[in-house]
Amino acid sequence: MRRELLIMRIFLAQRGRCLLLWPVLLGGIAGCVSSDNQRFSQDVHQTATKVTVVATKVATAAEIEATAAYGRMQRYLAEKDVLKTFTDAGEHSETEVLAVLHRSRVAQGGGKPGTQAGTQASKPAGTPGGGAAHSLPALPQQYSGSLRWPLDAGIVSSEYGARWGKMHKGIDIAADAGEPVYAIADGDVIYAGDGLRGYGNVVIIQHDRRMTSLYAHNSALKVKQGDKVSKGTLVALLGSTGHSTGPHVHFEIREDDGAVNPRTLLPKSALADVIGPGAAPTLASSAALNARPPRQQR
DSSP: OHHHHHHHHHHHHHHHHHHHHHHHHHHHHHHHHHHHHHHHHHHHHHHHHHHHHHHHHHHHHHHHHHHHHHHHHHHHHHTHHHHTTOOBOSOOOHHHHHHHHHHHHHHTTOOOTTOOOOOOOSSOTTSTTOOOOOOOOOOOSSOOSOOOOSOSSOEEEEOSEEETTEEEOSEEEEOOTTOEEEOSSSEEEEEEESOSTTTOEEEEEEOSSSEEEEEEEESEEOOOTTOEEOTTOEEEEOBOOSSBSSSEEEEEEEETTEEEOGGGTSOOOTHHHHHOGGGGGGBOOOTTOOOOOOOOOO
16 A cells, blocks of 8 residues: 555656646747747848849839930930931842741741742851741730830831832831840740841841731840740840941831831830920830730731
8 A cells, every 4th residue: 555655646746747847848839939930020021121122123223224215315316317317228138038937937837838938048046147947835826915116215217118119118216326126025036147138137026926026237136046035125236237327227017928017006105295296206215115005806
């Protein structure tokens, strides 16, 4: 009997110690949870701070670029009489452009039976001379986004339409050599080189199964064939290569094989409101463009 009592006392004593340890254990767990919550809050705060800093830098950079573009635009307007003499100096090879477009359609699986591929360029893509289009990821049936102008500042020196007794299938936008040239919309680069007669250093971008844009006479190319680009991607620097009287970009938009007037698709210039309606025909663009609504279904 004495032995049983001794065991009971030992058991009760151990149980008492365990009960005394419970508050300590619970406090430790609560402390860990509190510490984890504090660290989580700190991480969230640090992330939010970093996002704010990045957003501020982006907004500041955009504001600086818009201010710089506005300054260049004012200078171009003052020099517009000279800039309007910078245009194409001769014909461009329609046959070679159509060959690039047809090859791209074949690569996309949209070529028509019997379509001729045309003349092959002799140099690889991304180097002077360009190259034949190769297989690209599928493009949307129709581009659903908005468009932008290819330059942030410049003077339209030659409009789309009849010129020299023939059809001018784009618009010429004059500016300083080195003015950035941007993609007007998302798409795939299907040509980048200097192998198309008359166009000089030229980039062609396909935006959907029908629409393409072309940027010619550049001093340097910033993309290569096969690149995917977003609206506003720097694709070239403006120049005077090929058949050209001075620094400008010959810019085209095509639907299938046919050229369309770019002004019918591009947004109106925000600077037109500042300079006045009479100046609108000579304006190219600005960094503060109002986006044109998405293209309507065809």
